[in-house]
Amino acid sequence: MMNGELLAARALHLSLTALIVTAIFVRPTVFQQAISERRLFAPILYIFSAICSIVLYFVVSCMDPGYVKKDDADVEPLEVIVDDEAGGSNDEDASLFQVKHDKNNDSVKFNLKPHQRCGFCRLKKPMRAKHCRDCKRCVRRFDHHCFWMANCVGERNHKFFLLFITSELALLVWSFSISLSGFVKPADGEEWISVNLLLVIADIFIGVFVFVTFILFTMHTYSAFTNNTTWESISKQRIPYLSKLTANPFDMGFCRNFYLFCCVCRAQDWTKYYENAKSNLLKKTTTTTTGGGGYRKLETPARGHEFSDDDDDGEETTFSREQLHTSLKVENEQS
Numbered sequence: 399m400m401n402g403e404l405l406a407a408r409a410l411h412l413s414l415t416a417l418i419v420t421a422i423f424v425r426p427t428v429f430q431q432a433i434s435e436r437r438l439f440a441p442i443l444y445i446f447s448a449i450c451s452i453v454l455y456f457v458v459s460c461m462d463p464g465y466v467k468k469d470d471a472d473v474e475p476l477e478v479i480v481d482d483e484a485g486g487s488n489d490e491d492a493s494l495f496q497v498k499h500d501k502n503n504d505s506v507k508f509n510l511k512p513h514q515r516c517g518f519c520r521l522k523k524p525m526r527a528k529h530c531r532d533c534k535r536c537v538r539r540f541d542h543h544c545f546w547m548a549n550c551v552g553e554r555n556h557k558f559f560l561l562f563i564t565s566e567l568a569l570l571v572w573s574f575s576i577s578l579s580g581f582v583k584p585a586d587g588e589e590w591i592s593v594n595l596l597l598v599i600a601d602i603f604i605g606v607f608v609f610v611t612f613i614l615f616t617m618h619t620y621s622a623f624t625n626n627t628t629w630e631s632i633s634k635q636r637i638p639y640l641s642k643l644t645a646n647p648f649d650m651g652f653c654r655n656f657y658l659f660c661c662v663c664r665a666q667d668w669t670k671y672y673e674n675a676k677s678n679l680l681k682k683t684t685t686t687t688t689g690g691g692g693y694r695k696l697e698t699p700a701r702g703h704e705f706s707d708d709d710d711d712g713e714e715t716t717f718s719r720e721q722l723h724t725s726l727k728v729e730n731e732q733s
Contacts, residue, residue, distance in 0.1 A: 427580035463552035
């Protein structure tokens with residue numbers, strides 16, 4: 399991630415928050431009246447809520463969203479296995495090899511199946527992980543890359559993202575209700591805009607943010623209760639392990655889904671959940687009744703491509719000689 403994007407996103411968030419809070423306290427709102435009468439509970443609570451929202455923003459923005467690391471127990475490096483003739487060079491001085499990710503090329507073989515590998519990170523990709531081209535990393539239970547946060551939303555920080563959206567939505571609605579009490583009606587009606595310009599600008603931003611955050615709050619609350627992600631919802635037909643199933647294989651009921659979303663911090667083995675759910679789903683829907691009383695067999699994903707995501711294959715990968723296996727024996731032992 400470029401430092402420029404990080405600084406721009408955070409500076410913009412802090413600037414807009416400062417604008418709204420300043421407008422609330424500078425203009426003659428009920429907060430200004432409460433401060434003059436030494437009724438400080440509501441103004442202090444408002445400032446505390448704004449600070450908590452800023453802290454949550456930086457938590458989500460700076461937190462590891464669940465990057466796939468080569469030291470993880472369920473991750474191994476991607477290695478290519480070729481014979482000497484297909485390796486591209488027999489020169490002992492050659493240290494690098496360019497390998498295209500062509501699934502139809504039998505002369506180039508990998509130690510990982512197509513559904514397991516990321517050609518960009520050159521690592522084994524756990525289930526539900528996806529490579530983010532903005533962060534240039536694979537993210538576990540990838541939801542989306544948030545440009546406002548300048549960070550991905552994934553398995554580790556998704557719960558904090560929802561918490562931030564919830565607190566931000568509540569703060570924005572509260573800010574709007576307070577701002578309404580600060581508008582002044584001048585004697586000359588033509589001066590209304592100039593007199594209330596600061597609150598007008600603040601309320602325009604508040605209105606836009608309320609609309610956006612309400613949509614995000616609805617989407618991610620639904621995701622939390624259904625164990626789904628934005629990426630899986632939008633790109634279901636592009637994800638082979640979901641495109642052939644009629645139901646979400648990770649949905650385990652509202653309570654358990656929400657518990658996994660909020661209370662479990664360790665990385666999950668989603669393959670285990672998927673296999674259990676798929677076997678139960680296939681048992682129930684192996685045959686389905688048609689309108690004419692006949693039956694049709696449920697179409698299932700082709701074995702070996704159930705978890706694949708073609709976007710993560712990469713056009714080509716560079717391997718060092720140490721990473722290049724020159725014997726097909728390893729491949730034969732794995733198959």
